Amino acid sequence: xxxxxxxxxxxxxxxxxxxxxxxxxxxxxxxxxxxxxxxxxxxxxxxxxxxxxxxxxxxxxxxxxxxxxxxxxxxxxxxxxxxxxxxxxxxxxxxxxxxxxxxxxxxxxxxxxxxxxxxxxxxxxxxxxxxxxxxxxxxxxxxxxxxxxxxxxxxxxxxxxxxxxxxxxxxxxxxxxxxxxxxxxxxxxxxxxxxxxxxxxxxxxxxxxxxxxxxxxxxxxxxxxxxxxxxxxxxxxxxxxxxxxxxxxxxxxxxxxxxxxxxxxxxxxxxxxxxxxxxxxxxxxxxxxxxxxxxxxxxxxxxxxxxxxxxxxx
Numbered sequence: 001x002x003x004x005x006x007x008x009x010x011x012x013x014x015x016x017x018x019x020x021x022x023x024x025x026x027x028x029x030x031x032x033x034x035x036x037x038x039x040x041x042x043x044x045x046x047x048x049x050x051x052x053x054x055x056x057x058x059x060x061x062x063x064x065x066x067x068x069x070x071x072x073x074x075x076x077x078x079x080x081x082x083x084x085x086x087x088x089x090x091x092x093x094x095x096x097x098x099x100x101x102x103x104x105x106x107x108x109x110x111x112x113x114x115x116x117x118x119x120x121x122x123x124x125x126x127x128x129x130x131x132x133x134x135x136x137x138x139x140x141x142x143x144x145x146x147x148x149x150x151x152x153x154x155x156x157x158x159x160x161x162x163x164x165x166x167x168x169x170x171x172x173x174x175x176x177x178x179x180x181x182x183x184x185x186x187x188x189x190x191x192x193x194x195x196x197x198x199x200x201x202x203x204x205x206x207x208x209x210x211x212x213x214x215x216x217x218x219x220x221x222x223x224x225x226x227x228x229x230x231x232x233x234x235x236x237x238x239x240x241x242x243x244x245x246x247x248x249x250x251x252x253x254x255x256x257x258x259x260x261x262x263x264x265x266x267x268x269x270x271x272x273x274x275x276x277x278x279x280x281x282x283x284x285x286x287x288x289x290x291x292x293x294x295x296x297x298x299x300x301x302x303x304x305x306x307x308x309x310x311x312x313x314x
Contacts, residue, residue, distance in 0.1 A: 009208045010201050013176050018059045021052055022168045022200060024161045030153065031056065035063045039099060042123055042132045044107075044147065046139040047155025049257075050199030053135040054105050060133070061101040067094045068101040079114035082122060090126040100130040108136035116143045123149050138291070157198050166197050173203060177216065182207075184216035202255055229266045236304060237270070237313035244304050248297055256296065260287040267307075275311035282306050 015021045018031050034040045040060055045053040054070075061068035069089050071081060086102055094100050110116055123132055123146075134150065136142060157165050170193050177184050189207075196202045210216055228251070235243040251259075260283055267279050286303035293299035 008205075009176060009180070010204050013172075013179075013204070014055055015059055016062055018056065018063050021056055021059055022165060022172060023052060023056070023155075024157055024165060026158075027056075027153065027155070031060060034060065038064050040064060040066075040101070040131050040133070042150045044134045044136065044139065044142065044150040044152045045155060046136050046152065048198060049137055050196075050201035050203075051155040051157070052200065053155055054103070057101075057103045057105075057133040057135060061103070064099065065096065066099040066101045066131075067096065068103055070103045070105055072105050073115075074106040074109040077110045077115060079111070079118060082115050082118050086119075086122060090122065090130040093129055102130060102132050104132060104134045106136065107134035108138045108141040110142075112141065112143055116146060120145050120149065162197070166193055169193050169197065169200050169203065172200070173207060176204065177207065177211075180211065182211045182216060183214070188216055196255065196258075199255065229262055230270075232263075232304075233266060233270045233313070236308050239308055241305070241308075244308075245301060248300050248304070252297060256287075256290050259300070260290070267311075270313055272312040272314055275313075279307060279311050282310065 018028070018035060021028075023031075043057075045057060047053060058068065058070070060066075069085075071085065073081075076085070090100060090102060092100075104110065110119075119132070132150070134142070134146070139147070139152070170190065173189055173193060177189075192206060193203055196206065207216060228247075232244065232247045235247060264280065264283050267283075268276060271279055282303065286299060286306075290296060290299050
């Protein structure tokens, strides 16, 4: 077996060309048209996490022969990034004479009071030799003038294509496991893809994590089960803060979106009817806060404490 920790699988097996990306048919058609023309517009790629937005941005730049730079806006989100890094890059002509591309990853974390308004002028100023591709999970966090300057592309998988896209993800996962010489149970892989679809990044990260044991078996699906959430709710009912915190620490790797959805679902059968509306409002509030929280453990515990204080359990 190869050293699975030598490189993250999501990077090792990241597609470098659009032809290797897993996408719905309409998106493949749109992007292939751009490649055929040999140029791309300024774009805003939006949708759920792990659906290939950043990968597609990088693949498009590669396929049209453009020079590109990637800026993670969750880390570099202030006006200085535009004044120095972006402007210095976009203002010079590529040595090959081809387009330059600035990929602004996780752009929904870019400061809406500084870098976002300033980017309007940069998009127009460098239009001759540079294109901007923004990726985001929440397009509503990006100011309207940027929406009007970019082609918006939704990475949501249409219902009619979910089965085909999931099947393609399954084949990709089997290919990765074969390349890494990891034994696996196919039924477990199928269930894992279903559980995290359409977040292929999460699927691959989970596989690499469990592959450290040498094989992929039923243990992959153990965490985050219905029984596990019922255990948490039991702790909450008994006002057992210590056990609640231990549960949170043991489940920090759970997908944040999945956690709030599952908690929302399980609470219906655990709370007295008058408490359900209040619980929904509390969950919605902390789900929103989670996008900005510096420490997810503290935010999750605050949610649990407020549910324990404000709701009556059966």
